[in-house]
Amino acid sequence: MRRAGGSADPDAEPGIWRPLVLVALGGVVGSLARYGLGSALPGIWTTFGINVAGSFLLGALVVRWPPGHWSRPLLGSGVLGGFTTMSGLAVQAVDASPTTGTVYLAATLLAGVAAAALGTRT
């Protein structure tokens, strides 16, 4: 089993259940937060804010804790993975008018990648 990044996997099978449960727990928390924000403030720019904020936080997280740390599955793959969404972005862009969809995609990509880069420099 290999994980992204190419470095030697520190959790080379000392039980897959622990990280799996942490990811599931975090995923529920992050998804409910996304659902709550989307219900309170409906619209594509709420998703924009969620994706940009989540990218910044994940960038800050990965430079603080190594891949084997418990925060990676719980907060990284779990909370922030569940909080941010690519499927929501893609479908919202398709459903929007061509102009809004294009602006929305470009803004999310530029701000999201910039936020992730900024996060890694914190």
Place this chain on the structure above:
Amino acid sequence: MTALLVALGAVVGAPARFLVARALPGVTATLAVNVAGSALLGALGGASTGTAALVGVGFCGAFTTYSAFAVEAVEARSWRYVVATVVLCVGAAAISRSVAG
């Protein structure tokens, strides 16, 4: 009730993404879950409120991820990865949207 359906979808979607990430190398895993999840969400156009919450907001939302994509793009310093992700995800969503009606 809707929040419970979102949670149920997410409790499956997030670990499913994690398992794909362990099975596929590098950014391929994130690309795969994002394209598959975008196609599935696009197909849910006429779904009921319950199905949209369970499968759409919950499962697809948790299965796909923007934050991992953005951090990977920064780490790989690859705009090719960014463009490939956007083209494939939006394309998959548009195709499944039109097929599903």
